Amino acid sequence: MNTPRTHVLLDLDGTISDSSPGIGRSLVHAFTTCGYDAPDDERIRSMIGPPFEITFPKLGIHIDDIEKVIGVYRERYDDIGLFENEMYDGVTDMLESLRSDGHTISLATAKPQGTAIRIIEHFGLSEFFARKVGATDEIGPGRRTKGEVITHALSLLGVSPHDRIALDHVIMVGDRDHDVEGAHLNAIDCIGVSWGFGSFDELNSAGALTVAHHPREVAGAVATAYRSDPT
Known part of the structure; x- marks a missing residue:
């Protein structure tokens, strides 16, 4: 498929x-x-x-x-x-490549949304993101888990949780098992990245579709990684 x-x-x-x-x-x-x-x-x-x-x-x-x-x-x-934060080498080129390939890019992080936006603005990356979605601040009802953040991002992008075809067009990219698990809870796939805080084994065990080892590999992985479950 x-x-x-x-x-x-x-x-x-x-x-x-x-x-x-x-x-x-x-x-x-x-x-x-x-x-x-x-x-x-x-x-x-x-x-x-x-x-x-x-x-x-x-x-x-x-x-x-x-x-x-x-x-x-x-x-x-x-x-x-x-x-006290440093952008990884190659990230700007990764974003440029994804944008050049025609993808709509959105931020989906379990970090509080206001803080996440400040960091993206600090790095001068705001222009790349159609939506910037993070967690709510308070513990309790709201967006706290990665699954809840992804659900909200999909809603803002107009992607229905019941539209299998639309969901097939979306993919998550992240470095931890909870990125993969949150994506799967929303019926989308996830590309893992090994340069962050997780590991290849953690991402692979969680069910990442593939694992990229450098930002330069992400655009190619997005272009070639189709749905793992053809049903």
């Missing part, structure tokens, strides 16, 4: 930019301020991507403290941390 893609949804952290310095320093600040041991580099990497309310309990944060730790984290991150 050779269905050419027309819409590409892109993750932010670990796909467009290496945000680990600012996230890491802000997490250390939040954990220690709230009386918890500072996370090491491995634990920090594990927290980048999914909502913190999912990862914090796995790292010993008491459920009653989650909102407080997130609040302290955001105080530093929103002021300083989001700019």
